[in-house]
Amino acid sequence: MSQLHERLSELQEKLRLGQITRRDFLRYATLLGVSVGAAEALAACAPKPGPTAVPPTKVPPTKVPPTAVAPSEPAPTAPPPVAEKQALPGxxxxxxxxxxxxxxxxxxxxxxxxxxxxxxxxxxxxxxxxxxxxxxxxxxxxxxxxxxxxxxxxxxxxxxxxxxxxxxxxxxxxxxxxxxxxxxxxxxxxxxxxxxxxxxxxxxxxxxxxxxxxxxxxxxxxxxxxxxxxxxxxxxxxxxxxxxxxxxxxxxxxxxxxxxxxxxxxxxxxxxxxxxxxxxxxxxx
Ligand code: SF4
Ligand code: SF4
Ligand code: SF4
Structure with a gap:
Protein backbone atom coordinates (compact mmCIF):
# COMPACT_ATOMS: atom_id res chain seq x y z
CA MET A 1 0.00 0.00 0.00
CA SER A 2 1.44 3.39 -0.99
CA GLN A 3 2.09 6.11 1.55
CA LEU A 4 -0.72 8.16 0.02
CA HIS A 5 -3.22 5.34 0.49
CA GLU A 6 -2.08 4.79 4.07
CA ARG A 7 -2.44 8.46 4.85
CA LEU A 8 -5.89 8.61 3.24
CA SER A 9 -7.01 5.52 5.17
CA GLU A 10 -5.86 7.16 8.42
CA LEU A 11 -7.82 10.28 7.54
CA GLN A 12 -10.92 8.23 6.72
CA GLU A 13 -10.63 6.48 10.08
CA LYS A 14 -10.32 9.82 11.88
CA LEU A 15 -13.37 11.07 9.98
CA ARG A 16 -15.27 7.92 10.97
CA LEU A 17 -14.37 8.41 14.62
CA GLY A 18 -15.37 12.05 14.50
CA GLN A 19 -11.82 13.21 15.28
CA ILE A 20 -11.81 15.48 12.21
CA THR A 21 -14.63 17.17 10.35
CA ARG A 22 -15.57 16.43 6.76
CA ARG A 23 -14.17 19.81 5.79
CA ASP A 24 -10.84 18.99 7.44
CA PHE A 25 -10.83 15.66 5.60
CA LEU A 26 -11.36 17.40 2.23
CA ARG A 27 -8.65 19.93 2.99
CA TYR A 28 -6.06 17.37 4.07
CA ALA A 29 -6.87 15.04 1.17
CA THR A 30 -6.60 17.81 -1.43
CA LEU A 31 -3.32 18.98 0.08
CA LEU A 32 -2.09 15.42 -0.42
CA GLY A 33 -2.79 15.89 -4.13
CA VAL A 34 -6.22 14.25 -4.36
CA SER A 35 -8.70 16.12 -6.57
CA VAL A 36 -11.68 17.74 -4.86
CA GLY A 37 -14.12 15.32 -6.51
CA ALA A 38 -12.10 12.27 -5.44
CA ALA A 39 -11.74 13.63 -1.90
CA GLU A 40 -15.50 14.10 -1.65
CA ALA A 41 -16.03 10.53 -2.83
CA LEU A 42 -13.54 9.24 -0.23
CA ALA A 43 -15.27 11.22 2.50
CA ALA A 44 -18.57 9.66 1.48
CA CYS A 45 -16.97 6.19 1.62
CA ALA A 46 -15.73 6.58 5.19
CA PRO A 47 -17.71 3.98 7.20
CA LYS A 48 -20.24 5.51 9.54
CA PRO A 49 -20.03 4.68 13.27
CA GLY A 50 -22.66 2.21 14.44
CA PRO A 51 -25.35 3.26 16.90
CA THR A 52 -24.04 3.35 20.46
CA ALA A 53 -26.08 1.72 23.19
CA VAL A 54 -27.27 4.22 25.78
CA PRO A 55 -27.91 2.76 29.24
CA PRO A 56 -31.50 3.34 30.35
CA THR A 57 -31.83 6.07 32.93
CA LYS A 58 -34.63 6.46 35.42
CA VAL A 59 -36.03 9.89 34.89
CA PRO A 60 -39.00 10.78 37.09
CA PRO A 61 -41.96 11.87 35.01
CA THR A 62 -42.39 15.61 35.06
CA LYS A 63 -45.80 17.17 35.28
CA VAL A 64 -46.47 19.41 32.35
CA PRO A 65 -49.28 21.90 32.90
CA PRO A 66 -51.85 21.78 30.13
CA THR A 67 -51.58 24.66 27.71
CA ALA A 68 -54.31 26.01 25.54
CA VAL A 69 -52.08 27.07 22.67
CA ALA A 70 -53.28 26.01 19.25
CA PRO A 71 -50.67 24.30 17.10
CA SER A 72 -49.15 26.91 14.85
CA GLU A 73 -48.06 26.47 11.25
CA PRO A 74 -44.27 26.17 10.93
CA ALA A 75 -42.85 29.48 9.74
CA PRO A 76 -41.77 29.32 6.10
CA THR A 77 -37.99 29.39 5.88
CA ALA A 78 -36.34 31.43 3.18
CA PRO A 79 -33.84 29.52 1.02
CA PRO A 80 -30.24 30.31 1.99
CA PRO A 81 -28.59 32.96 -0.20
CA VAL A 82 -26.17 31.66 -2.79
CA ALA A 83 -23.41 33.41 -4.70
CA GLU A 84 -23.48 33.96 -8.43
CA LYS A 85 -21.32 31.37 -10.19
CA GLN A 86 -20.53 33.66 -13.09
CA ALA A 87 -19.23 37.20 -13.34
CA LEU A 88 -21.75 40.02 -13.36
CA PRO A 89 -21.00 43.01 -15.61
CA GLY A 90 -18.93 45.59 -13.70
S1 SF4 B 1 -11.21 33.20 -10.66
FE1 SF4 B 1 -9.05 33.67 -10.16
S2 SF4 B 1 -8.65 32.60 -8.21
FE2 SF4 B 1 -10.55 31.74 -9.08
S3 SF4 B 1 -9.88 29.93 -10.23
FE3 SF4 B 1 -9.94 31.65 -11.70
S4 SF4 B 1 -7.87 32.54 -11.69
FE4 SF4 B 1 -8.04 31.21 -9.87
S1 SF4 C 1 -2.05 45.93 -7.76
FE1 SF4 C 1 -4.29 45.73 -7.64
S2 SF4 C 1 -4.91 44.87 -9.62
FE2 SF4 C 1 -2.69 44.51 -9.39
S3 SF4 C 1 -2.51 42.48 -8.46
FE3 SF4 C 1 -2.52 43.95 -6.79
S4 SF4 C 1 -4.67 44.10 -6.16
FE4 SF4 C 1 -4.63 43.15 -8.19
S1 SF4 D 1 5.97 43.79 -13.82
FE1 SF4 D 1 5.41 42.83 -15.78
S2 SF4 D 1 7.32 41.93 -16.59
FE2 SF4 D 1 7.66 42.41 -14.42
S3 SF4 D 1 7.22 40.47 -13.38
FE3 SF4 D 1 5.30 41.69 -13.37
S4 SF4 D 1 4.16 41.06 -15.21
FE4 SF4 D 1 6.30 40.32 -15.44
Missing amino acids: HTLLVDPTKCTGCLNCAVACSEKWLAEYFPNEAKHLMSLEFSRIRPMRFQLVDVVNVCYDCRLYQWAEGSSKAPCEQVCPQAALTVVPVGEGKPGFTGNGYLNVDRDLCTGLDLCGRCLEICEDQFGSGISFDPIEKKAQICSRCGGLPACVEACPEPLALQFYPLMTNGRMFAQTPADLAESLYNKIYDKFGRV
Whole structure:
Protein backbone atom coordinates (compact mmCIF):
# COMPACT_ATOMS: atom_id res chain seq x y z
CA MET A 1 0.00 0.00 0.00
CA SER A 2 1.44 3.39 -0.99
CA GLN A 3 2.09 6.11 1.55
CA LEU A 4 -0.72 8.16 0.02
CA HIS A 5 -3.22 5.34 0.49
CA GLU A 6 -2.08 4.79 4.07
CA ARG A 7 -2.44 8.46 4.85
CA LEU A 8 -5.89 8.61 3.24
CA SER A 9 -7.01 5.52 5.17
CA GLU A 10 -5.86 7.16 8.42
CA LEU A 11 -7.82 10.28 7.54
CA GLN A 12 -10.92 8.23 6.72
CA GLU A 13 -10.63 6.48 10.08
CA LYS A 14 -10.32 9.82 11.88
CA LEU A 15 -13.37 11.07 9.98
CA ARG A 16 -15.27 7.92 10.97
CA LEU A 17 -14.37 8.41 14.62
CA GLY A 18 -15.37 12.05 14.50
CA GLN A 19 -11.82 13.21 15.28
CA ILE A 20 -11.81 15.48 12.21
CA THR A 21 -14.63 17.17 10.35
CA ARG A 22 -15.57 16.43 6.76
CA ARG A 23 -14.17 19.81 5.79
CA ASP A 24 -10.84 18.99 7.44
CA PHE A 25 -10.83 15.66 5.60
CA LEU A 26 -11.36 17.40 2.23
CA ARG A 27 -8.65 19.93 2.99
CA TYR A 28 -6.06 17.37 4.07
CA ALA A 29 -6.87 15.04 1.17
CA THR A 30 -6.60 17.81 -1.43
CA LEU A 31 -3.32 18.98 0.08
CA LEU A 32 -2.09 15.42 -0.42
CA GLY A 33 -2.79 15.89 -4.13
CA VAL A 34 -6.22 14.25 -4.36
CA SER A 35 -8.70 16.12 -6.57
CA VAL A 36 -11.68 17.74 -4.86
CA GLY A 37 -14.12 15.32 -6.51
CA ALA A 38 -12.10 12.27 -5.44
CA ALA A 39 -11.74 13.63 -1.90
CA GLU A 40 -15.50 14.10 -1.65
CA ALA A 41 -16.03 10.53 -2.83
CA LEU A 42 -13.54 9.24 -0.23
CA ALA A 43 -15.27 11.22 2.50
CA ALA A 44 -18.57 9.66 1.48
CA CYS A 45 -16.97 6.19 1.62
CA ALA A 46 -15.73 6.58 5.19
CA PRO A 47 -17.71 3.98 7.20
CA LYS A 48 -20.24 5.51 9.54
CA PRO A 49 -20.03 4.68 13.27
CA GLY A 50 -22.66 2.21 14.44
CA PRO A 51 -25.35 3.26 16.90
CA THR A 52 -24.04 3.35 20.46
CA ALA A 53 -26.08 1.72 23.19
CA VAL A 54 -27.27 4.22 25.78
CA PRO A 55 -27.91 2.76 29.24
CA PRO A 56 -31.50 3.34 30.35
CA THR A 57 -31.83 6.07 32.93
CA LYS A 58 -34.63 6.46 35.42
CA VAL A 59 -36.03 9.89 34.89
CA PRO A 60 -39.00 10.78 37.09
CA PRO A 61 -41.96 11.87 35.01
CA THR A 62 -42.39 15.61 35.06
CA LYS A 63 -45.80 17.17 35.28
CA VAL A 64 -46.47 19.41 32.35
CA PRO A 65 -49.28 21.90 32.90
CA PRO A 66 -51.85 21.78 30.13
CA THR A 67 -51.58 24.66 27.71
CA ALA A 68 -54.31 26.01 25.54
CA VAL A 69 -52.08 27.07 22.67
CA ALA A 70 -53.28 26.01 19.25
CA PRO A 71 -50.67 24.30 17.10
CA SER A 72 -49.15 26.91 14.85
CA GLU A 73 -48.06 26.47 11.25
CA PRO A 74 -44.27 26.17 10.93
CA ALA A 75 -42.85 29.48 9.74
CA PRO A 76 -41.77 29.32 6.10
CA THR A 77 -37.99 29.39 5.88
CA ALA A 78 -36.34 31.43 3.18
CA PRO A 79 -33.84 29.52 1.02
CA PRO A 80 -30.24 30.31 1.99
CA PRO A 81 -28.59 32.96 -0.20
CA VAL A 82 -26.17 31.66 -2.79
CA ALA A 83 -23.41 33.41 -4.70
CA GLU A 84 -23.48 33.96 -8.43
CA LYS A 85 -21.32 31.37 -10.19
CA GLN A 86 -20.53 33.66 -13.09
CA ALA A 87 -19.23 37.20 -13.34
CA LEU A 88 -21.75 40.02 -13.36
CA PRO A 89 -21.00 43.01 -15.61
CA GLY A 90 -18.93 45.59 -13.70
CA HIS A 91 -18.31 43.20 -10.81
CA THR A 92 -15.22 41.45 -9.61
CA LEU A 93 -14.56 38.34 -7.57
CA LEU A 94 -13.48 38.77 -3.95
CA VAL A 95 -13.15 36.67 -0.79
CA ASP A 96 -15.34 37.48 2.20
CA PRO A 97 -13.09 36.50 5.14
CA THR A 98 -16.07 36.43 7.50
CA LYS A 99 -17.55 33.53 5.48
CA CYS A 100 -14.42 31.71 4.29
CA THR A 101 -13.47 28.72 6.48
CA GLY A 102 -9.95 28.33 5.03
CA CYS A 103 -10.64 24.90 3.50
CA LEU A 104 -8.53 25.84 0.42
CA ASN A 105 -10.76 24.00 -2.04
CA CYS A 106 -10.58 27.19 -4.13
CA ALA A 107 -6.77 27.12 -4.22
CA VAL A 108 -6.71 23.45 -5.22
CA ALA A 109 -9.18 24.07 -8.07
CA CYS A 110 -7.29 27.15 -9.26
CA SER A 111 -3.86 25.52 -9.19
CA GLU A 112 -5.10 22.38 -10.97
CA LYS A 113 -6.68 24.51 -13.68
CA TRP A 114 -3.68 26.73 -14.43
CA LEU A 115 -1.08 24.00 -14.04
CA ALA A 116 -2.90 21.95 -16.69
CA GLU A 117 -3.26 25.03 -18.91
CA TYR A 118 0.38 26.15 -18.90
CA PHE A 119 2.29 22.99 -17.93
CA PRO A 120 0.23 20.03 -19.22
CA ASN A 121 3.13 17.57 -19.00
CA GLU A 122 4.04 18.49 -15.43
CA ALA A 123 0.35 18.39 -14.48
CA LYS A 124 0.39 14.59 -15.01
CA HIS A 125 2.58 14.07 -11.96
CA LEU A 126 2.71 17.40 -10.11
CA MET A 127 0.32 19.19 -7.80
CA SER A 128 1.30 22.43 -6.06
CA LEU A 129 -0.72 25.26 -4.60
CA GLU A 130 1.97 27.64 -5.87
CA PHE A 131 0.15 27.67 -9.22
CA SER A 132 -2.96 29.05 -7.56
CA ARG A 133 -3.95 32.71 -7.90
CA ILE A 134 -6.00 32.54 -4.72
CA ARG A 135 -3.88 31.77 -1.68
CA PRO A 136 -3.68 31.97 2.10
CA MET A 137 -1.61 34.91 3.33
CA ARG A 138 -0.66 36.10 6.76
CA PHE A 139 -1.94 39.52 7.74
CA GLN A 140 -0.63 40.44 11.17
CA LEU A 141 -1.52 37.31 13.19
CA VAL A 142 -4.31 36.01 10.98
CA ASP A 143 -4.13 33.80 7.87
CA VAL A 144 -6.64 35.00 5.31
CA VAL A 145 -7.38 33.58 1.87
CA ASN A 146 -6.44 36.38 -0.50
CA VAL A 147 -6.97 37.16 -4.17
CA CYS A 148 -6.15 40.21 -6.32
CA TYR A 149 -8.56 43.01 -5.43
CA ASP A 150 -8.83 44.22 -9.01
CA CYS A 151 -7.89 47.69 -7.81
CA ARG A 152 -7.41 50.78 -9.96
CA LEU A 153 -5.46 54.00 -9.59
CA TYR A 154 -7.26 57.33 -9.24
CA GLN A 155 -7.11 59.17 -12.56
CA TRP A 156 -7.57 62.57 -10.87
CA ALA A 157 -4.81 61.98 -8.32
CA GLU A 158 -2.40 59.54 -9.89
CA GLY A 159 -2.77 60.33 -13.59
CA SER A 160 -3.90 56.83 -14.52
CA SER A 161 -6.93 54.64 -14.09
CA LYS A 162 -5.01 51.43 -14.72
CA ALA A 163 -4.29 48.85 -12.05
CA PRO A 164 -1.05 49.70 -10.21
CA CYS A 165 0.58 46.45 -11.37
CA GLU A 166 -0.48 47.15 -14.96
CA GLN A 167 0.86 50.70 -14.70
CA VAL A 168 4.34 49.71 -13.51
CA CYS A 169 4.92 46.68 -15.75
CA PRO A 170 7.82 47.66 -18.07
CA GLN A 171 6.85 44.98 -20.58
CA ALA A 172 3.13 45.82 -20.85
CA ALA A 173 2.63 42.17 -19.94
CA LEU A 174 -0.19 42.90 -17.52
CA THR A 175 -3.27 44.07 -19.38
CA VAL A 176 -7.04 44.06 -19.20
CA VAL A 177 -8.42 41.54 -21.70
CA PRO A 178 -11.50 43.16 -23.29
CA VAL A 179 -14.95 41.59 -23.58
CA GLY A 180 -15.01 39.29 -26.62
CA GLU A 181 -11.28 38.63 -26.50
CA GLY A 182 -9.16 36.12 -24.56
CA LYS A 183 -9.85 32.45 -23.98
CA PRO A 184 -13.37 31.62 -22.72
CA GLY A 185 -13.25 30.19 -19.22
CA PHE A 186 -9.72 31.51 -18.66
CA THR A 187 -9.30 35.17 -19.62
CA GLY A 188 -11.32 38.08 -20.97
CA ASN A 189 -14.49 39.95 -20.03
CA GLY A 190 -12.53 43.02 -18.89
CA TYR A 191 -10.32 41.24 -16.35
CA LEU A 192 -6.57 41.52 -15.95
CA ASN A 193 -4.21 38.86 -17.23
CA VAL A 194 -0.46 38.33 -17.64
CA ASP A 195 0.92 37.70 -21.13
CA ARG A 196 3.51 35.06 -20.26
CA ASP A 197 5.43 35.65 -23.50
CA LEU A 198 6.05 39.26 -22.49
CA CYS A 199 6.64 38.84 -18.74
CA THR A 200 10.35 38.61 -17.89
CA GLY A 201 9.66 37.02 -14.53
CA LEU A 202 10.60 37.33 -10.90
CA ASP A 203 14.39 37.07 -11.26
CA LEU A 204 14.62 39.95 -13.76
CA CYS A 205 11.71 42.14 -12.70
CA GLY A 206 8.98 41.52 -10.09
CA ARG A 207 7.76 45.14 -10.13
CA CYS A 208 4.10 44.13 -10.17
CA LEU A 209 4.64 42.16 -6.98
CA GLU A 210 6.37 45.07 -5.26
CA ILE A 211 3.64 47.60 -6.03
CA CYS A 212 0.89 45.21 -5.02
CA GLU A 213 2.58 44.19 -1.78
CA ASP A 214 2.74 47.86 -0.84
CA GLN A 215 -1.03 47.77 -0.62
CA PHE A 216 -2.53 44.33 -0.19
CA GLY A 217 -0.14 41.53 0.69
CA SER A 218 -0.24 40.68 -2.98
CA GLY A 219 -2.57 39.50 -5.65
CA ILE A 220 0.53 38.64 -7.70
CA SER A 221 2.40 35.35 -7.40
CA PHE A 222 4.94 33.53 -9.56
CA ASP A 223 4.76 30.01 -10.89
CA PRO A 224 7.51 27.78 -9.48
CA ILE A 225 8.67 26.50 -12.91
CA GLU A 226 9.26 29.56 -15.12
CA LYS A 227 8.81 32.17 -12.37
CA LYS A 228 6.40 34.20 -14.53
CA ALA A 229 3.83 36.46 -12.88
CA GLN A 230 0.38 35.07 -12.10
CA ILE A 231 -2.75 37.12 -11.42
CA CYS A 232 -6.37 36.11 -10.96
CA SER A 233 -8.06 36.64 -14.34
CA ARG A 234 -11.46 35.85 -12.77
CA CYS A 235 -11.24 32.92 -15.22
CA GLY A 236 -12.69 35.33 -17.79
CA GLY A 237 -15.93 35.29 -15.79
CA LEU A 238 -16.28 31.54 -15.14
CA PRO A 239 -14.27 31.04 -11.94
CA ALA A 240 -13.21 27.50 -11.06
CA CYS A 241 -12.71 28.56 -7.45
CA VAL A 242 -16.36 29.57 -7.03
CA GLU A 243 -17.45 26.17 -8.37
CA ALA A 244 -15.19 24.43 -5.85
CA CYS A 245 -16.03 26.55 -2.80
CA PRO A 246 -18.38 24.74 -0.38
CA GLU A 247 -19.35 27.95 1.45
CA PRO A 248 -22.22 29.61 -0.46
CA LEU A 249 -21.11 33.20 0.09
CA ALA A 250 -17.36 33.06 0.76
CA LEU A 251 -16.49 33.94 -2.84
CA GLN A 252 -18.74 36.54 -4.39
CA PHE A 253 -18.87 39.09 -7.15
CA TYR A 254 -18.78 42.63 -5.81
CA PRO A 255 -19.18 45.87 -7.75
CA LEU A 256 -15.81 46.95 -9.07
CA MET A 257 -14.37 49.48 -6.66
CA THR A 258 -11.25 51.55 -6.44
CA ASN A 259 -8.31 50.18 -4.51
CA GLY A 260 -10.10 47.09 -3.38
CA ARG A 261 -12.08 48.74 -0.62
CA MET A 262 -14.76 46.12 -0.92
CA PHE A 263 -16.10 46.24 2.58
CA ALA A 264 -18.13 49.39 2.85
CA GLN A 265 -17.88 49.03 6.60
CA THR A 266 -16.01 50.91 9.25
CA PRO A 267 -12.97 49.08 10.67
CA ALA A 268 -14.93 48.63 13.91
CA ASP A 269 -17.81 46.88 12.09
CA LEU A 270 -15.44 44.61 10.22
CA ALA A 271 -13.54 43.76 13.42
CA GLU A 272 -16.81 42.94 15.17
CA SER A 273 -17.99 40.58 12.43
CA LEU A 274 -14.63 38.78 12.47
CA TYR A 275 -14.77 38.54 16.27
CA ASN A 276 -18.26 37.05 16.13
CA LYS A 277 -17.23 34.57 13.48
CA ILE A 278 -14.19 33.34 15.44
CA TYR A 279 -15.82 33.15 18.86
CA ASP A 280 -19.13 31.70 17.65
CA LYS A 281 -17.15 28.98 15.89
CA PHE A 282 -15.35 27.98 19.06
CA GLY A 283 -18.40 28.34 21.28
CA ARG A 284 -16.88 30.99 23.52
CA VAL A 285 -19.81 33.38 23.42
S1 SF4 B 1 -2.51 42.48 -8.46
FE1 SF4 B 1 -2.52 43.95 -6.79
S2 SF4 B 1 -2.05 45.93 -7.76
FE2 SF4 B 1 -2.69 44.51 -9.39
S3 SF4 B 1 -4.91 44.87 -9.62
FE3 SF4 B 1 -4.63 43.15 -8.19
S4 SF4 B 1 -4.67 44.10 -6.16
FE4 SF4 B 1 -4.29 45.73 -7.64
S1 SF4 C 1 7.22 40.47 -13.38
FE1 SF4 C 1 6.30 40.32 -15.44
S2 SF4 C 1 4.16 41.06 -15.21
FE2 SF4 C 1 5.30 41.69 -13.37
S3 SF4 C 1 5.97 43.79 -13.82
FE3 SF4 C 1 7.66 42.41 -14.42
S4 SF4 C 1 7.32 41.93 -16.59
FE4 SF4 C 1 5.41 42.83 -15.78
S1 SF4 D 1 -11.21 33.20 -10.66
FE1 SF4 D 1 -9.94 31.65 -11.70
S2 SF4 D 1 -7.87 32.54 -11.69
FE2 SF4 D 1 -9.05 33.67 -10.16
S3 SF4 D 1 -8.65 32.60 -8.21
FE3 SF4 D 1 -10.55 31.74 -9.08
S4 SF4 D 1 -9.88 29.93 -10.23
FE4 SF4 D 1 -8.04 31.21 -9.87
